[in-house]
Amino acid sequence: MSTIKIATWNINSVRLRIEQVIRFLKEQDIDVLCLQEIKCEEPQFPYDPFREAGYEHIEVSGMKGYHGTATVSKIPLERLPTAFCPREEARHVSTRIVVGKTDFELHNFYIPAGGDIADPVENLKFKHKLDFLATMNAYFTQRFAIGDDQQVLVGDFNIAPHENDVWSHKQLLKVVSHTPLEVGILKDLQDSHDFIDVARALIDDDEKLFSWWSYRSRDINKSDRGRRLDHIWVSQALKDAALCGGRDGFKVHRDCRFWERPSDHAPIVLDLNLP
């Protein structure tokens, strides 16, 4: 059996925080890292520091200034097609990873944040978010239809689905990221394909769990006003691989949110135990 450590981190500019990323990869001995909000185009991506640290396999979907996703790995990556126009917003990097006798697909997503108004008629950004989720759903219908049933979905989903994925369920019901409409559509995506939300499969629903804390709130240690926006999902075929390690197999690296000039997101890590 081999254990693959998979991490996902909305880094909010990979060039600005490259030292933090390399430090995290080394300290946690990560095998594969999915980054969101790299905020640069492919030619500007800092390939060299990753290669020097042993991450020779790099797949980037970038754009100038905004958004952008990248998957960096010690293990070879095979790039797969995306359902989304890569030139448009660079929110999905799809790869296949082969480990011994088994292989799985790793989908790195940056789901649109959706703006401030939780109404798809009034707010086109929110409509984009809901449409993006619908496209994801159709995309995975196709992946499963061709027999690719070993799926790992990670990234910044920009949705905190459970009551205890936010600091105050009541106060955030009308705030984009926790509205019943988007939570329902995310749930629909999950249920349509029987995906497992690894964090909530391993950690009790009563426990508050966050991966993001706004830059705008001060003293995030005193008043812990966070949200769980970052997720790792697996398909049923990978259930044992993802869950057999128990809750020690999943971690939010909250301390990274308190490093100097941090991203507003903390990285999350899953140990995937493959035969």
Next chain:
DNA sequence: ATGGTAGTCGCACTA
């Protein structure tokens, strides 16, 4: 009821 911060690009936009 509003504003609070951060990053990139360039004096606006996204989160």
